[in-house]
Amino acid sequence: MLSIKNLHASVEEKSILRGLNLEVNAGEVHAIMGPNGSGKSTLSQVLAGREDYKIESGEVDWMGQDLLSMSIEERARSGLFLAFQYPIEIPGVSNAYFLKAAVNATRRHQGLPELDAMDFLKKVKAEMKAVGMREEFLYRSVNEGFSGGEKKRNEVLQMTLLEPKLAILDETDSGLDIDALKVVADGVNRLRSPERALIVITHYQRLLDYIVPDFVHVLAGGRIVRSGGRELALELEERGYGWVTEEAAAGK
Numbered sequence: 001m002l003s004i005k006n007l008h009a010s011v012e013e014k015s016i017l018r019g020l021n022l023e024v025n026a027g028e029v030h031a032i033m034g035p036n037g038s039g040k041s042t043l044s045q046v047l048a049g050r051e052d053y054k055i056e057s058g059e060v061d062w063m064g065q066d067l068l069s070m071s072i073e074e075r076a077r078s079g080l081f082l083a084f085q086y087p088i089e090i091p092g093v094s095n096a097y098f099l100k101a102a103v104n105a106t107r108r109h110q111g112l113p114e115l116d117a118m119d120f121l122k123k124v125k126a127e128m129k130a131v132g133m134r135e136e137f138l139y140r141s142v143n144e145g146f147s148g149g150e151k152k153r154n155e156v157l158q159m160t161l162l163e164p165k166l167a168i169l170d171e172t173d174s175g176l177d178i179d180a181l182k183v184v185a186d187g188v189n190r191l192r193s194p195e196r197a198l199i200v201i202t203h204y205q206r207l208l209d210y211i212v213p214d215f216v217h218v219l220a221g222g223r224i225v226r227s228g229g230r231e232l233a234l235e236l237e238e239r240g241y242g243w244v245t246e247e248a249a250a251g252k
C-alpha cells in the first residue's frame, strides 16, 4: 500500500530525514516511536505534502502512484488521512458544513454518490454518539474554542467519516487524559480492517496499550533504526531510546 524508499528530506536547508525506508501493507497497524526531534512529524508532514518540506531524494509509492508528485488534495481524496498534533481552527465554517464537504469530496473521487443532508446527518450523529460528542458541536465553527479533548474527538470523528485507506496519527495522544485517550483508541480500533492501514506516531508507549500495533519502528536521526513487534514498544518504555540510537550509531 505504502512503500517509502531511501527518503531524504530537509527543512530550511537542514537535512531531517536521511534515508528512511518503510513498507506498510493493507490491514497493518504500524507504530513509529522515537526521541523528540528525530523526524517523526517531518515524516508525516512530508507524506501530507506540506510545502515547507523539501524532498531531496527517494521514492514513495502509494497504491501504485507516485505520492510525492500528488497535490495535498489528491492525497487526501485518494484515501490518505493525517491527524496532526495541533488541529486547525476554521472560524466561520460550521463543523457540519466542513465534514459534509470533506466526506462528499472523497465520495466523488471514489465514484460514489454524494450524501444528501438527511443521510449525512444520520451518519454523523451516529458517529458523534460513538465518540461521545454532543450534537451542538455540529453547529460550532471547526475546532474554535474546543478543548484539547474535544479537538481530539473531532479529529477521530473526521477520520471515521472519511473512511481513509491509510490514516496517520501524529502524537494524537499528547496531552490527553485517559478518557480522551480511550476515545482516540476506540475510534482507531473501530477503523481497523483488512483493507485499511494505520500509522500511529507516538513518543510514549501508553497509547499502544489501547491500539495494539502489528509492527513497531524506532525513528532516530531521520531513519528507521530498528523494527520489531509490540514487545519493542514495551522494551523502549523500560529502557528509553538511548540504547537503540547507540546500537544504530555503532552499526549493529
Ligand code: ADP
Residues within 6 Å of the ligand: 011, 012, 016, 034, 035, 036, 037, 038, 039, 040, 041, 042, 043, 052
Ligand atoms: P519529532 O516529531 O520526532 O519530534 P520533528 O520532525 O518535529 O521531530 O523535527 C525534526 C527536526 O526538524 C527538529 O530538529 C526540528 O527542530 C526540525 N524542524 C521540523 N520542522 C521544522 C520547520 N518547519 N522549520 C525548522 N525546523 C524544523
Ligand code: MG
Residues within 6 Å of the ligand: 036, 037, 041
Ligand atoms: Mg516533537
Ligand code: MG
Residues within 6 Å of the ligand: 040, 041, 042, 085, 171
Ligand atoms: Mg512530532
